[in-house]
Amino acid sequence: MKITNQIKDTTIIITLDGELDASSSVMLDEALSDPEIMTYSKILVDCKDLNYISSAGLGVFISHLQRFEDAQIKLIFYNMQDKVRNVFEILGLDLLMTIVSDYEEAMTIADE
Amino acid sequence: MLYRTNAKSLFITSALISWSLLLANVLLAAESMHRESSIALDLPFVNNFLIVVFIISVFGFQRLSAENLKGIDFIGYLWNIFAKGGIAAYLSIALLMVYRMVTNYSSVQSPLLLHMVYQVNFGLLVLFLAKAFYVWRQLILYHKNKFIQIAWDWYEILLFATLILTLLNFNYSSLIFLPLLGLIGLYTLFLCTNLKWVAYLTFNKKGRSLILLVAILLACYIFADFFNGFADSPLLVIDYSDVGFLLLAMFFVALYTLASFLVALFSLPTSSVFEQKSEDLLNFQRLSQSIQQGQSEKQVYDMLFESTVKASDASAAWLEIFKGEKKDEIELCHQLTIEEEQIKRIRHLLLAYNIQHIDYINNNLDRNPGFRDLTLPWKSLIILPIKSKKHLFGVLYLLKDIEQGFDRETVNVLRTFTNQTILTIENLRLVHESLQNERYKEELKIASVVQDSLIPKKFPSDSWFEISTYAKAAKEVGGDFYDFLQLSESRIAIIIGDVSGKGISAAFHMAQMKGIFHGLMQQDMPPSEFMKQANSALSRCLEKTSFITSALYIIDYRMKGFMFARAGHCHTLYYNSMMDDTFYFQTDGLGLGIIRDKSYNNHVREMYYDYNPTDVMVIYTDGIVEARNPQNDEYGEDRLRYMLTQTYHLEAEDIKYAIINDLLDFTGPTENLYDDQTLLVIKFKPTQPSE
Numbered sequence: 001m002k003i004t005n006q007i008k009d010t011t012i013i014i015t016l017d018g019e020l021d022a023s024s025s026v027m028l029d030e031a032l033s034d035p036e037i038m039t040y041s042k043i044l045v046d047c048k049d050l051n052y053i054s055s056a057g058l059g060v061f062i063s064h065l066q067r068f069e070d071a072q073i074k075l076i077f078y079n080m081q082d083k084v085r086n087v088f089e090i091l092g093l094d095l096l097m098t099i100v101s102d103y104e105e106a107m108t109i110a111d112e
Numbered sequence: 113m114l115y116r117t118n119a120k121s122l123f124i125t126s127a128l129i130s131w132s133l134l135l136a137n138v139l140l141a142a143e144s145m146h147r148e149s150s151i152a153l154d155l156p157f158v159n160n161f162l163i164v165v166f167i168i169s170v171f172g173f174q175r176l177s178a179e180n181l182k183g184i185d186f187i188g189y190l191w192n193i194f195a196k197g198g199i200a201a202y203l204s205i206a207l208l209m210v211y212r213m214v215t216n217y218s219s220v221q222s223p224l225l226l227h228m229v230y231q232v233n234f235g236l237l238v239l240f241l242a243k244a245f246y247v248w249r250q251l252i253l254y255h256k257n258k259f260i261q262i263a264w265d266w267y268e269i270l271l272f273a274t275l276i277l278t279l280l281n282f283n284y285s286s287l288i289f290l291p292l293l294g295l296i297g298l299y300t301l302f303l304c305t306n307l308k309w310v311a312y313l314t315f316n317k318k319g320r321s322l323i324l325l326v327a328i329l330l331a332c333y334i335f336a337d338f339f340n341g342f343a344d345s346p347l348l349v350i351d352y353s354d355v356g357f358l359l360l361a362m363f364f365v366a367l368y369t370l371a372s373f374l375v376a377l378f379s380l381p382t383s384s385v386f387e388q389k390s391e392d393l394l395n396f397q398r399l400s401q402s403i404q405q406g407q408s409e410k411q412v413y414d415m416l417f418e419s420t421v422k423a424s425d426a427s428a429a430w431l432e433i434f435k436g437e438k439k440d441e442i443e444l445c446h447q448l449t450i451e452e453e454q455i456k457r458i459r460h461l462l463l464a465y466n467i468q469h470i471d472y473i474n475n476n477l478d479r480n481p482g483f484r485d486l487t488l489p490w491k492s493l494i495i496l497p498i499k500s501k502k503h504l505f506g507v508l509y510l511l512k513d514i515e516q517g518f519d520r521e522t523v524n525v526l527r528t529f530t531n532q533t534i535l536t537i538e539n540l541r542l543v544h545e546s547l548q549n550e551r552y553k554e555e556l557k558i559a560s561v562v563q564d565s566l567i568p569k570k571f572p573s574d575s576w577f578e579i580s581t582y583a584k585a586a587k588e589v590g591g592d593f594y595d596f597l598q599l600s601e602s603r604i605a606i607i608i609g610d611v612s613g614k615g616i617s618a619a620f621h622m623a624q625m626k627g628i629f630h631g632l633m634q635q636d637m638p639p640s641e642f643m644k645q646a647n648s649a650l651s652r653c654l655e656k657t658s659f660i661t662s663a664l665y666i667i668d669y670r671m672k673g674f675m676f677a678r679a680g681h682c683h684t685l686y687y688n689s690m691m692d693d694t695f696y697f698q699t700d701g702l703g704l705g706i707i708r709d710k711s712y713n714n715h716v717r718e719m720y721y722d723y724n725p726t727d728v729m730v731i732y733t734d735g736i737v738e739a740r741n742p743q744n745d746e747y748g749e750d751r752l753r754y755m756l757t758q759t760y761h762l763e764a765e766d767i768k769y770a771i772i773n774d775l776l777d778f779t780g781p782t783e784n785l786y787d788d789q790t791l792l793v794i795k796f797k798p799t800q801p802s803e
Binding site: 022029055056058059060062063065066083087090091092093095096 | 610612613614656657658659661679680681682683700701702703705706707708715734746
């Protein structure tokens with residue numbers, strides 16, 4: 001699992017590469033717990049190379065969801081593989097989180 | 113054993129007989145020489161034969177009895193020679209004196225008495241030599257190698273071979289045999305250099321062995337003097353100094369005694385070094401064996417302190433042990449001739465120099481102004497931290513009242529001690545930890561059994577539906593669960609769930625969920641209401657990153673339908689026999705514990721479905737569809753659905769086995785599951801209960 005950050009103005013783009021399982025979700029939790037992340041208005045998560053997400057990985061996003069919402073930070077997932085998207089959908093997260101097809105769409109939603 | 117006892121008694125008998133015969137023969141010869149010297153009954157071959165038999169018997173006996181000597185009680189060996197052999201010499205001299213007194217007193221020359229005394233002394237001499245010979249053999253062969261063993265064996269053979277000369281009545285002192293004798297002498301000299309045992313004597317024992325060795329030497333001298341005095345005596349009919357074997361044996365015994373004496377004498381000053389070394393070695397052994405003996409860390413530190421103080425001959429010392437992880441909790445567990453006040457001052461100074469926990473040697477404290485100001489009575493200091501790569505266990509401080517007190521040799525020994533201690537302590541802790549782990553494993557086993565009991569093994573067998581279940585946890589305890597509750601005669605509630613994560617925490621949440629299920633369903637509520645209330649209940653007790661997916665079905669066979677709600681759980685697979693179609697119920701529903709307020713209520717849907725006889729419902733957890741093969745492909749919903757289209761006509765039990773077998777074919781034989789797997793197959797039966 002590789003987590004990389006890219007910053008564009010008030011947007012932070014987090015790229016997930018690999019499998020988000022119980023051990024790598026700790027890394028993700030650390031990245032999302034960084035107080036600095038609260039200074040951005042948008043968090044874009046690029047899931048192009050995310051091959052698998054475990055319940056622990058989902059748990060990390062869920063645990064931060066409320067916090068971002070309260071701070072009015074938009075959390076947007078894009079480029080999600082069908083397999084991974086299916087996991088989000090089964091759990092019902094697609095109705096809670098914003099999941100879009102590509103970067104452009106993500107940026108337009110983010111700018112609304 | 114019997115053989116040895118027999119051999120021993122045989123030797124004793126033959127020795128006694130041969131000696132008596134020899135005595136008789138000698139006395140007879142003496143008598144005849146005395147009376148009528150013309151008819152001298154000269155039977156040298158008979159005499160020689162008897163001598164040889166006697167010697168071999170006595171030596172043979174001693175050889176057998178000397179083998180009982182074992183161990184490193186060398187003083188005991190020497191005492192053995194002295195008590196059993198050396199006394200013979202003093203006895204012989206006493207005998208001679210008595211003889212002299214008798215002859216002087218009565219002023220009668222009695223050749224018979226003389227021969228008697230001579231003969232007895234001969235017996236004593238052989239006894240002494242045999243005893244000494246074989247005790248020395250044991251000592252020469254102490255810590256033997258193959259070469260010495262062979263050398264000794266040949267020496268023994270060679271020596272006994274000289275008995276043939278006596279048997280054939282050759283005169284060994286003739287010129288032909290002189291070079292041979294010389295060679296044997298050199299051989300003896302070589303053997304006498306094997307004195308390893310002397311090194312093992314402590315200072316005190318060396319002193320005592322010196323006295324014993326002198327006594328043995330004296331015995332040798334007495335015998336030599338006696339037989340030398342009577343050599344070629346015209347008064348005697350027989351001359352044992354002609355027996356070359358005795359001479360050689362005497363030479364060997366005396367030489368080895370002398371060599372031992374000299375070596376023991378000259379090694380006296382160095383023996384303390386050797387003693388120290390062997391004590392160090394012994395202490396190392398004790399340290400390394402302390403694990404087997406189940407000793408505590410404290411005892412190991414005791415040993416370390418004692419051994420290092422002794423090994424370095426330190427005049428003052430103390431040992432600090434760190435308690436726990438933090439370095440500030442110091443326990444002063446040993447103190448030797450040093451005040452706590454002084455320790456405090458030294459430690460303060462070391463702290464100032466920032467050298468408190470590192471290897472440090474100062475062999476001249478007076479040269480350092482800091483230490484000079486402390487006005488300590490010591491001149492050398494060594495600090496030995498007891499630490500492994502990860503851990504600092506303690507620090508050992510040794511002080512000496514002389515300069516250059518800790519030379520390289522001593523420091524090496526001290527380091528070896530501390531290293532051994534570290535090893536021992538770490539091993540002790542490892543042993544402790546593994547015991548602890550063993551206990552955890554046991555407790556986990558219990559947890560596994562407890563959890564197993566939480567999952568129902570048997571559903572109520574009814575004629576209107578059949579159910580078959582499969583559950584396998586990835587670890588000892590898992591987060592998957594299913595359960596049922598008979599709501600009324602015609603209604604049954606079935607729940608399946610999956611707690612995020614694995615292991616103990618998941619198992620706890622699973623148990624919680626089971627409690628919520630039984631608690632809420634007592635009130636018989638619709639599935640969607642159950643999900644809402646369960647979410648509310650779980651919101652208060654679930655960890656932030658945990659959530660639970662679940663699906664609840666309430667089957668009513670009187671109405672021939674079931675009501676269900678899904679909370680983030682895998683879609684239910686269904687086979688409709690009327691339409692002959694297999695599909696997944698696509699309903700919305702958010703997992704439990706994701707939204708922890710009232711807004712969850714908008715996220716759960718309820719569905720009602722009328723079932724037909726022979727319809728099949730497959731309920732499962734994500735461990736089934738997300739199971740992977742070695743190529744990292746997932747089993748998937750499609751393959752599961754395909755399996756049902758192939759097997760729907762079978763009984764529930766057989767459908768389950770078909771799916772599980774296909775799953776195992778797919779994943780291949782793996783010991784470790786990636787996730788818990790649970791599968792429930794429900795088949796509605798065509799026959800309805802008669803009412």
